[in-house]
Amino acid sequence: MVQAVALMCVFGLGMCFCLLGSISVKLMPRVKIDEAKFGTLISIFMASCLVASLLIGVITDAIGYKWVAVFGFAATAISVFILAFGKDYLAVVIPCILLGFGAMSMNTAGNVMAAHVLFGGQDAAAASNLANVFFGLGLFVTPMLVSFLFRKTSYEKAVSALGIIIALPIVIALAATNYPASGAKLDVAAAVKLLGEPAVLVASFVLFCYMALETSFCSWLPAFGKEVVKKEDASIEPAVADARGQRLLSWFAIAMMAGRLVTGLVPARMGIVLADVGGGIIAIAALIAAVGIFLMMSCSKGTQAALLAALAGFVFAPIFPTTVGVTFSKFPVDVLGAIFGIMFAVGLLGSVIVPKAMGNIAKGGSIQKSLKLLLPACALLLILALVLGRMKGQ
Numbered sequence: 001m002v003q004a005v006a007l008m009c010v011f012g013l014g015m016c017f018c019l020l021g022s023i024s025v026k027l028m029p030r031v032k033i034d035e036a037k038f039g040t041l042i043s044i045f046m047a048s049c050l051v052a053s054l055l056i057g058v059i060t061d062a063i064g065y066k067w068v069a070v071f072g073f074a075a076t077a078i079s080v081f082i083l084a085f086g087k088d089y090l091a092v093v094i095p096c097i098l099l100g101f102g103a104m105s106m107n108t109a110g111n112v113m114a115a116h117v118l119f120g121g122q123d124a125a126a127a128s129n130l131a132n133v134f135f136g137l138g139l140f141v142t143p144m145l146v147s148f149l150f151r152k153t154s155y156e157k158a159v160s161a162l163g164i165i166i167a168l169p170i171v172i173a174l175a176a177t178n179y180p181a182s183g184a185k186l187d188v189a190a191a192v193k194l195l196g197e198p199a200v201l202v203a204s205f206v207l208f209c210y211m212a213l214e215t216s217f218c219s220w221l222p223a224f225g226k227e228v229v230k231k232e233d234a235s236i237e238p239a240v241a242d243a244r245g246q247r248l249l250s251w252f253a254i255a256m257m258a259g260r261l262v263t264g265l266v267p268a269r270m271g272i273v274l275a276d277v278g279g280g281i282i283a284i285a286a287l288i289a290a291v292g293i294f295l296m297m298s299c300s301k302g303t304q305a306a307l308l309a310a311l312a313g314f315v316f317a318p319i320f321p322t323t324v325g326v327t328f329s330k331f332p333v334d335v336l337g338a339i340f341g342i343m344f345a346v347g348l349l350g351s352v353i354v355p356k357a358m359g360n361i362a363k364g365g366s367i368q369k370s371l372k373l374l375l376p377a378c379a380l381l382l383i384l385a386l387v388l389g390r391m392k393g394q
Contacts, residue, residue, distance in 0.1 A: 001176035002065075003117050007134045008169040009069055009110025012076060014138020015166060016103035018249055019080070020045065020096070021219045022143040025226065025242040026155050031089050035223070039359020042219050044093055046351035048100025053348060056101070056108045057341015061334065065109045065180065069173045072105030073166060080163035084156050107344065111321075112337050115328055116180040125274035125325025129264030132321040136260060136313070139218065139253030141165075147246040151239065194335060195342050199391045202384055203327040206282065207347025209381035210319045213289065213374055215351035216358055217316070221248045221309055224367040229302040244302055251306050252313035259317025278326040279389015281318055283382045288315040290378035297371050319381070326388060350377070 020027070020042055028038050060068045075098055082095035114131035115124040142162065149158035194200050225245030229236055263281070267274045274281075292311045299305050327343065328336055354373055361370035 001172060002113070002178050002180075005065075005069055005169070005173050005176050005179075006110045006113040006117055007131060008172065009072060009106040010114070010131050011134040011138040012073060012106040012166050012169065013103055013110060014135040014140075014253070015142045015162065016076060016099060016106070016138075017135075017215065018139045018142050018218045018253070019083075019099070019162070021222055021249060022146045022246060023083070023155075023159060024219070025222055025245065026150060027083075027092065030155060031087065031092055033089055034363055035359045036363040037089065037359075039219075039356040039362075041092065041096055042215070042359075043352045043356040045096040045100050046215065046348050046355075048097045049104050050100075050345050050348040050352065052101040052104035053108070053341045053345040055341070056104045057337045057339070057344070060108045060112060060341075061337035065113045066173065066176070068105050069109040070170055072102050072107075072109060073170045073173060075099075075102030075105065077163045077167035077170075078102075080166060081160060084159035084163065104341075104344070108337060108340055111324060112340050113180060115325070115336065116333070123274060123325070124328040125278050125322050126264050126267065128321035128325040128328075129260045129274070129318060132317075133257045133260045133264065136253045136257035136317070139256060140250050143222065143246045143249040143253075147243050147250075151243070194339055195346075197331075199327060199330050199388065200339055200342060202388045202391060203323055204343045204346035206323050206381060206384045206388055207320065207343050208350040209286075209377040209384065210316075210323070210350070211347040212350030212354035212377045213381075214316055214320070216355045216374060217252060217309075217312060218249065219355045220358055220362075220367050220370075221252055222246045223362070224248065224296070224371075225302070225305050225309070227367050228299055228305040231300055232302055248306055248309040252309045255310040255313030256317045259314040260321060263318040263322065274322060275326045275329040277389075278318075278322040279385050279387075282322055282385035282388075285315045285317075285319050286378050286382040286385060290375055290382075293371055293374050293378065297368050299368070319385075323385075323388070330391070 024038060056068060079095040079099035079102055083092055086092045110131060111128060114127050118127035118130055146158055149161060222245040225248035226241045229241050229244045289312060292308050296308045299308060327339065331339055357373055358370035
């Protein structure tokens with residue numbers, strides 16, 4: 001059952017990271033905000049994640065995975081229920097802060113635990129890719145379910161359904177046994193010193209670039225899709241445009257699941273340890289992502305937008321879990337929670353800065369115009385990935 005808990009944690013994280021994007025087309029008019037203020041809302045959520053990531057990583061090493069996972073599911077469910085019934089901007093800001101702590105609890109418990117309980121703990125990069133297939137599943141289910149429910153019922157009931165889904169795993173997390181052992185001392189200062197390790201530092205900036213890309217896509221794909229289909233057909237009904245925009249996020253998620261399945265299973269079948277070639281895989285993915293983003297900037301057809309969203313999901317797929325696995329393979333197991341927390345916290349800076357900047361540009365122009373901000377992140381990601389692949393840890 002502990003394997004199921006790890007996978008459900010990563011699934012819940014996927015739900016968290018696309019939640020705001022999935023409900024954006026209904027949330028913005030509901031609380032009377034524009035793209036710039038919605039971008040601020042994303043930044044608030046990501047800033048909360050940043051703070052939580054540092055704390056939760058060290059706490060997980062100290063107290064273990066069970067109660068961190070339980071807290072993650074519970075805090076996230078509460079946040080979603082509050083979002084379902086909030087009717088002004090302040091009422092949605094507060095749950096976004098709590099959502100950050102819930103998301104990072106599931107993130108740390110799921111991703112670190114997966115390295116111990118999948119593939120016998122022998123290939124952290126492959127285990128991380130396989131676990132993060134369920135991140136993609138969370139990305140897929142959330143916008144699809146919301147798109148369907150928005151057409152069938154009220155905003156409050158549609159969003160509340162997501163809260164129920166994320167609350168259900170609490171029962172399994174409480175019942176599960178054989179969680180991986182923990183027992184490191186709760187020492188925040190010592191954990192922060194790990195940032196001085198060159199491999200941790202480079203990996204952190206890899207995640208900075210990558211998470212700027214992923215969060216921007218999760219947050220703005222529905223609005224981008226709506227923008228493109230309205231350009232293609234100016235007479236399209238608003239509800240139809242909303243639904244088609246939301247489905248782009250699902251195509252992105254399906255492709256991400258496929259990419260992580262391929263990356264998690266194929267090298268192992270070929271006798272390749274993914275951690276040994278991970279830097280090159282990340283670099284290739286960054287190059288293809290840059291080409292796809294460039295094409296999205298001039299896209300004018302809904303079908304093209306869907307294909308490019310799927311391409312982005314497939315090439316984004318291996319970047320995060322492979323970076324985690326490559327880094328984990330360089331360090332002893334008793335500091336992995338702290339290392340993960342530090343890496344993710346630095347990575348979240350990209351999530352705080354770039355989606356907000358895109359929103360500011362989109363307010364005076366378009367989402368397509370704002371995509372140009374993602375190209376430098378792709379270039380830097382490529383360079384850092386090659387460096388990480390050649391580095392040694394402790």
